[in-house]
Amino acid sequence: MVVVIAAVLGYPIYSLVRLSLQEYGLFQLVSHHGIYVGLQNFSSVLHDPIFWHTLLRTVVFTAANVGLTMVGGTLIALLLLRISTWVRVLLTTGLILVWSMPPVVGVQVWSWLTSSQNGVLNYILTELHIGNYFEHDWYATPFSQLAMSATLIVWGALPFVVITVYAALSQVPHELVEAAQIDGARSWRVFKDVTMPVIKPILLILTSLSILWDFGVFTQVYLLIGQGHITPDNYVMGVYVYEEGFALHDFGRGAAISLLMLVIVAAMSVVYVRKMVRIGEVE
Amino acid sequence: MTHRTLRRAGWNTLGLAVFAVMVFPVFWMISSAFKPTDELNSVTPTWFSGSPTLGHFRVALHTQYFWTDVKNSLIVVAATVAISVVLAFLAAIALAKYRFTGRKLFIVLVIGIQMLPAVGLLIPLYVLLAKYGQVNKLTGVILVYLTTALPFSVWTLRGFLLGIPKDLEEAAMVDGSTRFGAFVRILLPLVAPGLVATSVFTFITVWNEFVFANVLLSEPNQTITVWLANFTGGSIGGVDWGAVMAASTLIAIPVVIFFLLVQRRIAFGLTTGAVKA
Numbered sequence: 311m312v313v314v315i316a317a318v319l320g321y322p323i324y325s326l327v328r329l330s331l332q333e334y335g336l337f338q339l340v341s342h343h344g345i346y347v348g349l350q351n352f353s354s355v356l357h358d359p360i361f362w363h364t365l366l367r368t369v370v371f372t373a374a375n376v377g378l379t380m381v382g383g384t385l386i387a388l389l390l391l392r393i394s395t396w397v398r399v400l401l402t403t404g405l406i407l408v409w410s411m412p413p414v415v416g417v418q419v420w421s422w423l424t425s426s427q428n429g430v431l432n433y434i435l436t437e438l439h440i441g442n443y444f445e446h447d448w449y450a451t452p453f454s455q456l457a458m459s460a461t462l463i464v465w466g467a468l469p470f471v472v473i474t475v476y477a478a479l480s481q482v483p484h485e486l487v488e489a490a491q492i493d494g495a496r497s498w499r500v501f502k503d504v505t506m507p508v509i510k511p512i513l514l515i516l517t518s519l520s521i522l523w524d525f526g527v528f529t530q531v532y533l534l535i536g537q538g539h540i541t542p543d544n545y546v547m548g549v550y551v552y553e554e555g556f557a558l559h560d561f562g563r564g565a566a567i568s569l570l571m572l573v574i575v576a577a578m579s580v581v582y583v584r585k586m587v588r589i590g591e592v593e
Numbered sequence: 594m595t596h597r598t599l600r601r602a603g604w605n606t607l608g609l610a611v612f613a614v615m616v617f618p619v620f621w622m623i624s625s626a627f628k629p630t631d632e633l634n635s636v637t638p639t640w641f642s643g644s645p646t647l648g649h650f651r652v653a654l655h656t657q658y659f660w661t662d663v664k665n666s667l668i669v670v671a672a673t674v675a676i677s678v679v680l681a682f683l684a685a686i687a688l689a690k691y692r693f694t695g696r697k698l699f700i701v702l703v704i705g706i707q708m709l710p711a712v713g714l715l716i717p718l719y720v721l722l723a724k725y726g727q728v729n730k731l732t733g734v735i736l737v738y739l740t741t742a743l744p745f746s747v748w749t750l751r752g753f754l755l756g757i758p759k760d761l762e763e764a765a766m767v768d769g770s771t772r773f774g775a776f777v778r779i780l781l782p783l784v785a786p787g788l789v790a791t792s793v794f795t796f797i798t799v800w801n802e803f804v805f806a807n808v809l810l811s812e813p814n815q816t817i818t819v820w821l822a823n824f825t826g827g828s829i830g831g832v833d834w835g836a837v838m839a840a841s842t843l844i845a846i847p848v849v850i851f852f853l854l855v856q857r858r859i860a861f862g863l864t865t866g867a868v869k870a
Binding site for chain 1: 604607619622634702704712715717721723797803824841845848852853
């Protein structure tokens with residue numbers, strides 16, 4: 311059984327490595343035989359400025375998303391500690407509702423909210439006198455397109471972080487916090503020296519999980535920007551792999567990009583996997 | 594005292610503001626789904642419709658392939674859940690109860706695969722399925738979903754099994770029960786909540802999945818999530834947002850219901866890896 315499952319999980323990786331060393335286009339897809347070309351796909355990708363630009367853009371995009379999600383999530387979790395029970399129940403219920411929204415539904419809702427024709431975001435911003443956003447097009451520049459995608463991703467990711475951090479915060483011994491307060495420690499000091507050490511492990515896991523998810527994001531970015539508006543200027547890694555591999559039917563090169571992407575992700579996930587394996591070994 | 598009350602009121606206001614911002618998109622989806630088209634197209638939006646209509650839902654339900662794709666999604670979900678629960682349960686028993694060579698490698702594989710972005714595995718799986726004539730077939734998609742559903746299920750069930758003392762099983766066997774009898778009467782009832790949790794989680798992931806279904810399937814074999822992604826309400830040129838929001842609401846409902854059932858399990862399963870409730 312274990313062997314079967316290991317094979318099911320391991321085979322795609324093996325197949326990916328093999329494909330990345332082959333020329334594999336539509337013709338090869340029909341004949342089922344790739345042509346071995348050695349490292350040619352890799353050298354082609356690594357010499358392609360689009361790869362490096364996309365990588366850099368994805369790193370910045372991921373950093374922004376993860377930063378916003380983690381800082382925002384921790385702040386909201388801390389807020390949950392300070393509010394009355396009825397507000398807390400209301401807010402947690404709302405967060406769970408948001409958490410349960412399917413990503414594609416989120417995309418459709420975002421498209422409608424940010425629509426330049428009668429989108430409610432433009433109306434609200436104009437009414438609040440933040441500026442004149444009448445018929446403002448949120449998808450006019452790559453920056454704006456990705457910023458909108460980021461808001462959608464962060465919105466979808468916040469509930470999980472808030473609820474998990476809140477659960478961790480409830481592990482912080484109450485007496486310790488009170489003792490620190492009696493000793494005259496200010497809230498920032500209490501957070502840094504009492505709360506932080508307790509929730510640090512969970513923050514670490516959440517951060518690495520968020521990095522992994524946001525680095526490989528595809529659906530939200532691809533659908534929100536819209537198939538027809540995807541260009542190398544707004545590629546993130548997930549979209550890049552898809553466009554190079556599928557839209558151009560160059561599966562060998564696509565596999566090389568996938569593999570590079572997976573290696574980067576694997577390197578980033580070392581912290582998380584090691585922690586998980588340690589949990590697995592201890593028990 | 595008043596100072597404290599005031600401060601509490603301030604925090605509460607902030608909490609309500611966060612609630613409003615977070616929930617607004619969901620509220621707007623539902624409220625738009627019921628608004629007549631002239632209200633949707635008005636420059637000044639209405640928050641609640643004065644004359645709610647079910648017309649948009651009718652448009653969505655009568656759009657081509659809606660029911661076909663719902664049926665496809667249900668088939669894929671049912672098959673993936675059934676197969677992955679059985680396989681994952683057996684693998685989890687192996688992981689939790691027995692030590693074997695390569696155990697550590699297996700754990701790394703299970704967690705590692707889970708972390709890899711789906712889009713990175715799209716190409717090898719596509720080529721593999723093309724080789725065996727499984728592109729544009731529901732069976733092909735089910736196979737792909739199994740590779741993604743299994744790791745999480747194995748890992749979560751393993752956590753459940755670890756919470757069950759080995760003595761219980763042994764006691765049953767000492768009392769004359771067979772190994773299989775002990776399994777059915779002792780192990781299965783204890784691990785049942787775990788089986789429910791992983792099944793629901795698999796249901797949600799498969800129902801929501803877009804990347805693979807989009808590439809592997811085309812109408813009339815598509816799933817409802819991809820249908821929604823391509824749905825514009827059928828009006829020529831523009832988008833009929835009322836119909837799109839109505840369809841979005843309908844497609845989100847099953848997920849929301851099931852999600853509420855297992856939300857706790859998912860949160861802990863993802864972070865601690867071991868569900869030891």
